[in-house]
Amino acid sequence: MPTTPNYSWPTPADTGYVKNGAQDMRNLGNAIDTTMATMVPKSTVTTNGDLIYGTGSGTLTRLGVGAEGTVLTVQGGVPVWSGAGTDNWTLISASGNLTSGAIYTFSTVSGYKKLRLVSIGVFAAGATYSIRLNADAGGNSYWWGGSATGSPTQDAMRLQSSTGQLGFCIDFRTADQNTPQIGEGASSGLGQIRVGRYTAGAITSVSLITSAAAFTGGNVALYGSN
Amino acid sequence: MAKTDRPLHIEKNVVTGEVTERPLNDEEYVAWLAAQEPSTDASA
Numbered sequence: 001m002p003t004t005p006n007y008s009w010p011t012p013a014d015t016g017y018v019k020n021g022a023q024d025m026r027n028l029g030n031a032i033d034t035t036m037a038t039m040v041p042k043s044t045v046t047t048n049g050d051l052i053y054g055t056g057s058g059t060l061t062r063l064g065v066g067a068e069g070t071v072l073t074v075q076g077g078v079p080v081w082s083g084a085g086t087d088n089w090t091l092i093s094a095s096g097n098l099t100s101g102a103i104y105t106f107s108t109v110s111g112y113k114k115l116r117l118v119s120i121g122v123f124a125a126g127a128t129y130s131i132r133l134n135a136d137a138g139g140n141s142y143w144w145g146g147s148a149t150g151s152p153t154q155d156a157m158r159l160q161s162s163t164g165q166l167g168f169c170i171d172f173r174t175a176d177q178n179t180p181q182i183g184e185g186a187s188s189g190l191g192q193i194r195v196g197r198y199t200a201g202a203i204t205s206v207s208l209i210t211s212a213a214a215f216t217g218g219n220v221a222l223y224g225s226n
Numbered sequence: 227m228a229k230t231d232r233p234l235h236i237e238k239n240v241v242t243g244e245v246t247e248r249p250l251n252d253e254e255y256v257a258w259l260a261a262q263e264p265s266t267d268a269s270a
Contacts, residue, residue, distance in 0.1 A: 102235070
C-alpha cells in the first residue's frame with residue numbers, strides 16, 4: 001500500500017477497488033489523527049512573545065513573555081522570568097563598631113559572584129582610606145570611575161574625605177579580569193565605579209585600610225550576591 | 227616603631243566569625259607609612 005512521504009500515512013493504491021474506499025479513508029484518517037496527537041497545537045501560544053517549554057515526556061506548557069527588563073532564569077526546576085536582573089544581596093559579615101585597627105579585613109570569602117562593601121560612617125580623623133583585595137602586594141587591582149582611572153600599587157581604590165568620615169557602597173566582581181561587567185558602566189561612564197583585579201582568580205578577602213593609626217568609629221559590612 | 231607598637235590589622239573570618247588582631251606585618255606597615263604622604267595622583 002502506498003504511503004505519504006513524510007508521515008507514512010496509508011493511501012489507496014491506484015489499482016485499489018472503489019468498494020474499499022471507505023476503509024481506505026478510515027485508515028488514512030486514523031493515521032493522520034495519530035500523528036496530529038503528537039503535535040503542538042498553535043492554540044498553545046496566545047500572545048506575542050510566548051514561549052513553550054516541556055513539563056515532562058511529551059507534555060508542554062506556555063510561558064508568557066516576561067515584563068520589560070526581566071531575564072529568563074530557573075526556579076524550582078522550571079523556567080521563569082525574573083525581575084530586572086536584580087541582585088539578591090546577602091549580608092556576609094559586618095564589622096560592628098570599629099574602634100581600633102588600621103586595617104579591617106573580611107577573609108575567607110567565597111561562594112559569591114559579586115561583592116558589595118558598604119561603609120557607614122567609618123571615621124579616622126585626618127585619614128585617607130583604601131580598599132585592598134586579596135591582601136594584594138602590588139599591581140593586581142584597579143578601579144575605574146568618572147574621568148579618572150588608576151591602578152595604585154597595592155590598593156584597588158583609595159578614598160578621601162575632607163571630614164575624615166567615610167560612607168560608600170561599592171560593588172565588586174569576585175572574579176574579574178578587566179572586562180566590562182553587567183550593570184557596570186564603561187570607564188568613561190557617569191556615576192559608575194568599577195573595582196576589580198587584573199589577574200584571574202576569585203576575590204577571597206576585602207580590606208578597608210585607614211592611613212590613621214586606627215579607626216575610631218563607624219561600621220563596614222560585606223554583602224554577596226550571585 | 228617596635229613591631230608590637232604598630233597599628234593593628236583586624237581580620238574577621240567570615241566563615242567562622244573568628245576575629246583576630248595582630249600588628250601590621252612589614253609589608254602592610256610600609257604601605258601604611260606610604261599612605262601618610264599626601265596624594266598627588268587623581269587615582270591615588
